Amino acid sequence: MSFLSAELRQKILDYLPRYPSKQAATLPALHLVQDEMRCVPLEAVREIAGLLDLSPAELNDAMSFYGFFRGENHKLGKTRLWVCRSLACALRGGEELLTTMCQKLGVRPGGTTADGTITLEFAECIGVCEGAPAVLVNDEGRPDVTPDKVDALIEELRTRPPALHPTLATPPPRANTTSVP
Amino acid sequence: MRRILKSASPSLDAYRADGGYQALQKAVAEMTPAQVTQTVKDSGLRGRGGAGFPTGLKWTFLPKDHPGPIYMCINADESEPCTFNNRILMEQDPHQVLEGIILSCYATRASIAYIYVRYEYGPATRALQKAIDEAYGAGLLGRNILGKDFHLEAYLHRGAGAYICGEETGLIESLEGKRAWPRIKPPFPAVEGAFRKPTVVNNIETAACVTHIIGKGVEWFKSIGVPADPKNPRDAGSYGPKLYCISGHVNKPGLVELPLGVTVRDLVDKHGGGVWKGRKAKGCIPGGFSMGLMTEAEFDTALDFAGPGKVGCLGLGTAAVTIFDEETSIAEVLYNICRFFEHESCGQCTPCREGTGWMLKIADRLRRGQGRLEDLQILEEVGDKIGIMPGTTICGLADGAGWPVKQAVRKFRKELESYIRSGQKAKALPVLTGH
Ligand SMILES: Cc1cc2nc3c(=O)[nH]c(=O)nc-3n(C[C@H](O)[C@H](O)[C@H](O)COP(=O)(O)O)c2cc1C
Ligand code: SF4
Ligand code: FES
Numbered sequence: 001m002s003f004l005s006a007e008l009r010q011k012i013l014d015y016l017p018r019y020p021s022k023q024a025a026t027l028p029a030l031h032l033v034q035d036e037m038r039c040v041p042l043e044a045v046r047e048i049a050g051l052l053d054l055s056p057a058e059l060n061d062a063m064s065f066y067g068f069f070r071g072e073n074h075k076l077g078k079t080r081l082w083v084c085r086s087l088a089c090a091l092r093g094g095e096e097l098l099t100t101m102c103q104k105l106g107v108r109p110g111g112t113t114a115d116g117t118i119t120l121e122f123a124e125c126i127g128v129c130e131g132a133p134a135v136l137v138n139d140e141g142r143p144d145v146t147p148d149k150v151d152a153l154i155e156e157l158r159t160r161p162p163a164l165h166p167t168l169a170t171p172p173p174r175a176n177t178t179s180v181p
Numbered sequence: 182m183r184r185i186l187k188s189a190s191p192s193l194d195a196y197r198a199d200g201g202y203q204a205l206q207k208a209v210a211e212m213t214p215a216q217v218t219q220t221v222k223d224s225g226l227r228g229r230g231g232a233g234f235p236t237g238l239k240w241t242f243l244p245k246d247h248p249g250p251i252y253m254c255i256n257a258d259e260s261e262p263c264t265f266n267n268r269i270l271m272e273q274d275p276h277q278v279l280e281g282i283i284l285s286c287y288a289t290r291a292s293i294a295y296i297y298v299r300y301e302y303g304p305a306t307r308a309l310q311k312a313i314d315e316a317y318g319a320g321l322l323g324r325n326i327l328g329k330d331f332h333l334e335a336y337l338h339r340g341a342g343a344y345i346c347g348e349e350t351g352l353i354e355s356l357e358g359k360r361a362w363p364r365i366k367p368p369f370p371a372v373e374g375a376f377r378k379p380t381v382v383n384n385i386e387t388a389a390c391v392t393h394i395i396g397k398g399v400e401w402f403k404s405i406g407v408p409a410d411p412k413n414p415r416d417a418g419s420y421g422p423k424l425y426c427i428s429g430h431v432n433k434p435g436l437v438e439l440p441l442g443v444t445v446r447d448l449v450d451k452h453g454g455g456v457w458k459g460r461k462a463k464g465c466i467p468g469g470f471s472m473g474l475m476t477e478a479e480f481d482t483a484l485d486f487a488g489p490g491k492v493g494c495l496g497l498g499t500a501a502v503t504i505f506d507e508e509t510s511i512a513e514v515l516y517n518i519c520r521f522f523e524h525e526s527c528g529q530c531t532p533c534r535e536g537t538g539w540m541l542k543i544a545d546r547l548r549r550g551q552g553r554l555e556d557l558q559i560l561e562e563v564g565d566k567i568g569i570m571p572g573t574t575i576c577g578l579a580d581g582a583g584w585p586v587k588q589a590v591r592k593f594r595k596e597l598e599s600y601i602r603s604g605q606k607a608k609a610l611p612v613l614t615g616h
Contacts, residue, residue, distance in 0.1 A: 018334075018336045023357060023358035024357050024376075025358065027339065027355065027358060028339070030341070031339060049453055061360060062358055062359055062360050065360035065527075066342060068300065068341040085517075086262040086517065087466065087503055087505075087514065087518065088263045088428035088434075088503050089515075091509065092429075093261070108495065123523060124260070124262065124344065124521050124525065125260065125261075125267040126301045127260075127267075127301060128265060128268075129262075129263045129264075129265055129426065129503070130426070130434040131434075132428060139300060139301060139304075139306075140303045140304055141268075141301070163309065165303060
């Protein structure tokens with residue numbers, strides 16, 4: 001019995017033809033697993049490593065470099081909400097927005113609300129600076145989150161959490177695709 | 182000229198109706214790869230990713246007659262703070278970008294293009310994926326493109342929230358599935374890059390420029406921007422259009438496309454709607470954090486490849502201008518910048534890892550009203566000593582971390598000194614830490 005579902009394993013394997021080395025499927029595999037399980041448990045690390053012919057330590061080395069991936073003790077909530085703290089946002093109320101979010105959600109950055117709906121994070125510039133202060137809901141930027149919009153945003157994420165886009169769609173089958181040299 | 186900012190449809194049909202993919206058709210039918218490279222070289226195009234390296238010249242560094250494979254890595258990691266032009270290009274006109282990528286691969290004989298998009302750009306990623314799928318369907322990607330002996334695969338590869346993946350060899354390491362530790366150069370990617378094969382790394386906006394250079398010609402491209410100074414043989418000029426980002430304390434933050442060489446003042450007054458709340462500007466970040474700072478008195482500097490250097494900035498960078506008004510405390514700006522680099526240093530080189538840490542500690546102490554006058558000197562010293570230029574680090578992140586710090590000290594010394602002397606404190610902000 002494998003830990004990852006057969007479907008998930010297949011999705012990971014589908015990435016291999018894109019790259020000349022199996023190791024290159026590391027990030028796609030981690031994204032796929034975290035999307036589905038809201039963290040990357042150690043058991044999953046071992047299994048991905050097995051699929052990619054790596055030692056679990058190699059996979060863990062790459063994974064831990066990116067603060068993005070969570071171990072099983074830091075499982076993400078349903079929606080991950082990032083508040084930008086870089087300059088363009090900070091100049092227009094970004095730090096205050098982050099503080100307000102912490103207070104309203106009752107968590108510190110990195111934490112998840114008690115009901116498991118929202119994980120709050122701080123972000124460095126998320127590239128929506130023309131709409132400062134900006135936040136990122138999963139992987140979509142939201143501009144102009146002024147204080148008056150905070151309650152509505154939290155309400156939305158609590159009651160109508162946006163569907164997670166499949167982070168990496170399985171590559172569509174292509175009749176004319178070459179195999180990697 | 183560009184279709185973006187005009188609500189043009191991002192679909193293939195709409196792009197084609199506007200003349201899209203004619204440049205590719207022309208190149209593949211009438212030009213050899215070497216001719217495409219020569220055209221890009223003649224156009225004077227310089228990379229839009231921050232370093233301003235001549236694009237055509239970079240392509241000629243690939244080994245001649247290499248048996249392949251050659252890889253094209255397109256840098257869409259866009260993580261330089263206050264920069265968002267690549268995002269808007271990809272979201273609004275993915276085919277324009279893709280056409281440039283296909284042209285670049287034709288010129289360099291690359292057989293696979295990996296487009297490394299930062300994770301935070303979900304909508305851009307999906308727009309580009311849709312464009313790629315449409316292009317496969319139309320025979321613009323895959324085998325025998327446009328019926329010729331030209332084969333190319335294009336794959337998106339998503340990042341995971343690390344600024345250092347924008348550095349070209351950090352990007353390559355990350356693509357290979359490793360931690361994104363930049364490599365010592367040489368060898369340069371053109372000789373040994375992704376998967377140890379010759380590789381070109383180009384920015385998204387650079388790719389979009391290639392589309393227009395092949396489509397509209399060298400003359401057209403060179404008629405825009407600032408010509409090379411004939412008296413300075415080392416000046417390669419600043420040709421072509423540029424997407425300028427405007428953010429911070431202006432009335433109308435946003436993106437504008439202008440010929441290279443616009444001044445900060447024009448960007449603020451003519452395109453950014455002036456400084457907000459009727460105030461005056463104190464200064465700006467002219468090209469992302471890494472390039473340094475400008476004071477208001479320096480706002481007449483032209484934002485081309487040569488201009489920012491005249492006022493001590495590192496270069497044009499990403500041409501992303503962030504204005505701060507006269508009421509902004511430089512201590513706060515300094516702290517925000519130091520915090521970013523401390524967070525994003527990959528930790529591989531001790532001077533960068535420790536230096537960014539010290540600078541953050543000092544900047545934090547300073548803004549809390551516990552600074553000492555000697556601190557300014559320490560900041561300058563650290564700023565001077567970390568980076569590729571002093572020769573102490575592997576990549577340019579450290580240069581970019583030190584530059585704004587020493588410029589903040591040198592250009593705003595009076596304000597910082599009086600801030601320290603008066604024991605002033607920043608607006609009390611709670612200390613927030615990550616998990
Ligand atoms: C710390 C650091 C971060 C960088 N980030 C980016 C980036 O996000 N996007 C980018 O295109 N170039 C970035 N660069 C520049 C790249 O290393 C490289 O020069 C560029 O992608 C080449 O493309 P171009 O020649 O088309 O400009 C960065 C460089 C450094 C040192
Ligand atoms: S200079 Fe800094 S970011 Fe660059 S490789 Fe060294 S430690 Fe990493
Ligand atoms: S500074 Fe917040 S999105 Fe760029």
